[in-house]
Amino acid sequence: MKRIAIFCGHYGSGKTNIAVNYALARKQAAEKVAILDLDIVNPYFRTKDSQTELDAAGVELICSDYAGSNLDIPALPAAMQRPIADRTYTCVIDVGGDDQGAVALGRFADQIKEEGDYAMLFVVNFYRPLTRTAQEAFEVLREIENACGIRFTGIVNNSNLGPETTAEDVLCTGVKTEKLCELSNLPLEMTTVAAPLLGEMQKKLRQVFPLSLQKQII
Amino acid sequence: MSEKVLMKGNEAIAEAAILAGCRHYFGYPITPQTEIAAYMAKKMPKIGGCFLQAESEIAAINMVYGVAGAGKRVMTSSSSPGISLKSEGLSYLAGSDLPAFVVNVQRGGPGLGGIQPSQSDYFQATKGGGHGDYKMIVLAPASVQEMASLTVKGFDLADKYRMTAMILADGTMGQMMEPVSLSEVETETYDKPWAVTGTKMQRPHNIVNSLSLVPEELEQLNFARYERYKQVEANEVMYEEYLMDDAEICVVAFGISARVSKNAINEARKAGIKVGMIRPITLWPFPKDALFAAAQKVHTFISVEMNMGQMIEDIELAIRCTKPVVLCNRVGGMIPSPQEVLAAIQNADKGGNA
Numbered sequence: 090m091k092r093i094a095i096f097c098g099h100y101g102s103g104k105t106n107i108a109v110n111y112a113l114a115r116k117q118a119a120e121k122v123a124i125l126d127l128d129i130v131n132p133y134f135r136t137k138d139s140q141t142e143l144d145a146a147g148v149e150l151i152c153s154d155y156a157g158s159n160l161d162i163p164a165l166p167a168a169m170q171r172p173i174a175d176r177t178y179t180c181v182i183d184v185g186g187d188d189q190g191a192v193a194l195g196r197f198a199d200q201i202k203e204e205g206d207y208a209m210l211f212v213v214n215f216y217r218p219l220t221r222t223a224q225e226a227f228e229v230l231r232e233i234e235n236a237c238g239i240r241f242t243g244i245v246n247n248s249n250l251g252p253e254t255t256a257e258d259v260l261c262t263g264v265k266t267e268k269l270c271e272l273s274n275l276p277l278e279m280t281t282v283a284a285p286l287l288g289e290m291q292k293k294l295r296q297v298f299p300l301s302l303q304k305q306i307i
Numbered sequence: 308m309s310e311k312v313l314m315k316g317n318e319a320i321a322e323a324a325i326l327a328g329c330r331h332y333f334g335y336p337i338t339p340q341t342e343i344a345a346y347m348a349k350k351m352p353k354i355g356g357c358f359l360q361a362e363s364e365i366a367a368i369n370m371v372y373g374v375a376g377a378g379k380r381v382m383t384s385s386s387s388p389g390i391s392l393k394s395e396g397l398s399y400l401a402g403s404d405l406p407a408f409v410v411n412v413q414r415g416g417p418g419l420g421g422i423q424p425s426q427s428d429y430f431q432a433t434k435g436g437g438h439g440d441y442k443m444i445v446l447a448p449a450s451v452q453e454m455a456s457l458t459v460k461g462f463d464l465a466d467k468y469r470m471t472a473m474i475l476a477d478g479t480m481g482q483m484m485e486p487v488s489l490s491e492v493e494t495e496t497y498d499k500p501w502a503v504t505g506t507k508m509q510r511p512h513n514i515v516n517s518l519s520l521v522p523e524e525l526e527q528l529n530f531a532r533y534e535r536y537k538q539v540e541a542n543e544v545m546y547e548e549y550l551m552d553d554a555e556i557c558v559v560a561f562g563i564s565a566r567v568s569k570n571a572i573n574e575a576r577k578a579g580i581k582v583g584m585i586r587p588i589t590l591w592p593f594p595k596d597a598l599f600a601a602a603q604k605v606h607t608f609i610s611v612e613m614n615m616g617q618m619i620e621d622i623e624l625a626i627r628c629t630k631p632v633v634l635c636n637r638v639g640g641m642i643p644s645p646q647e648v649l650a651a652i653q654n655a656d657k658g659g660n661a
Contacts (some may be wrong), residue, residue: 101315
């Protein structure tokens with residue numbers, strides 16, 4: 090397990106949801122866990138929306154002072170630096186979508202690479218319209234790397250169609266995921282699964298990561 | 308693999324527009340509809356289309372005017388304050404009888420307002436907004452799938468009647484993600500003999516213009532335009548009826564308010580209250596006849612809207628004030644909860660009509 094886990098990917102691929110669930114999972118084994126909301130692109134669907142659950146679990150949330158306030162101000166607080174520099178922290182970083190979002194990560198790239206104890210994970214949902222194929226996803230992957238200056242170390246398959254997702258919907262994206270792993274020469278780190286499908290999927294896949302917490306609107 | 312894709316409402320509009328043959332997008336970014344522009348910026352260059360971020364909303368709508376005049380499918384999108392800026396152009400498009408497709412993903416107002424969802428541009432969309440006598444076809448989607456299907460419909464209607472079709476959505480509809488199927492998109496094509504495409508020395512000049520200095524002629528142009536609007540009112544009204552067969556109370560709501568209302572109606576039905584809903588899908592033309600017919604059997608209407616009471620006036624007109632119409636509303640970026648709508652239904656059931 091690396092000390093720093095970074096989640097990047099295409100806009101709307103599910104990064105925030107995974108990062109929040111991942112931070113909560115890491116907290117079970119680590120004393121100090123912080124989640125950093127680096128999203129400077131989208132004012133909606135923020136890590137901040139899960140503040141109650143994170144507080145209850147004792148996960149420290151560091152985000153823009155303006156997150157969730159409806160003020161669309163792309164600013165990051167200085168406190169972001171603390172869990173990145175303080176190596177006693179387990180650190181989960183939720184990065185904004187696409188290369189535009191990844192620019193914000195560049196500010197910490199040298200520091201993270203110098204320590205070297207990180208996982209840089211590419212989140213992909215093959216049901217999203219602009220990452221329908223492994224090739225399209227691979228292009229987004231490279232754009233993000235170029236924007237932030239950190240190479241990916243693994244793939245997270247988060248393919249889903251929202252609440253109506255079936256096990257088959259997830260399983261049949263395996264081929265595309267393998268193709269993406271081949272194109273990028275990266276390992277598949279995990280396949281995410283919503284709580285209702287967990288039992289079934291654990292029998293069929295390795296490295297299944299459960300998404301117990303799901304934020305829904307209307 | 309499922310043929311469905313998981314899309315935001317804004318993305319569904321953009322993809323459906325491309326499928327409808329739109330190859331020209333002009334816009335200026337504003338939350339909460341920026342994904343439309345972002346999607347077009349990524350997609351248009353790959354399919355030989357034109358994405359252009361204009362220097363302002365006013366520039367963007369005038370670019371739309373230009374392409375529409377050349378007879379090509381064209382669109383712009385914005386959110387409330389941006390639509391106000393585009394309103395002059397919308398009037399010019401109407402005055403020139405040009406087909407255009409415009410999206411308003413509404414946010415709270417007036418003024419700069421906020422970035423949370425609202426339906427407070429109902430008057431602006433259905434009664435004009437720009438100057439002069441004109442109408443736009445106003446479509447109100449209530450799901451991401453409808454964001455796509457009504458976009459295609461909008462392009463078709465705009466071409467068919469040579470007028471602007473507008474999607475009137477809100478921030479929630481724009482941002483929410485749902486699975487969408489885009490495999491069965493069918494679109495119509497219409498001849499545009501009036502388009503300014505070059506005479507090649509083989510026909511008289513076509514002129515696209517909204518200036519008309521002879522009052523007798525300008526009057527005739529207005530009369531002719533309103534004859535066309537009558538056709539739209541006769542042929543293009545769309546609405547959904549929900550549990551109206553035995554209803555004694557009729558909720559009227561569109562867009563996200565209709566989704567919330569549906570939940571409340573289902574709860575009320577469990578408690579034995581006979582309530583249904585008429586959901587206008589076209590806000591103009593408004594489903595007047597359906598409402599008037601409903602007024603013969605229900606005792607109360609409830610207008611659920613995210614504004615200070617705008618559609619309620621059209622309901623009262625449609626039913627000729629024969630029954631009380633109660634307003635259930637939230638504003639400023641707030642969405643009514645199913646509980647609030649349920650309370651309004653329960654109150655109406657007890658005979659409360661204020």
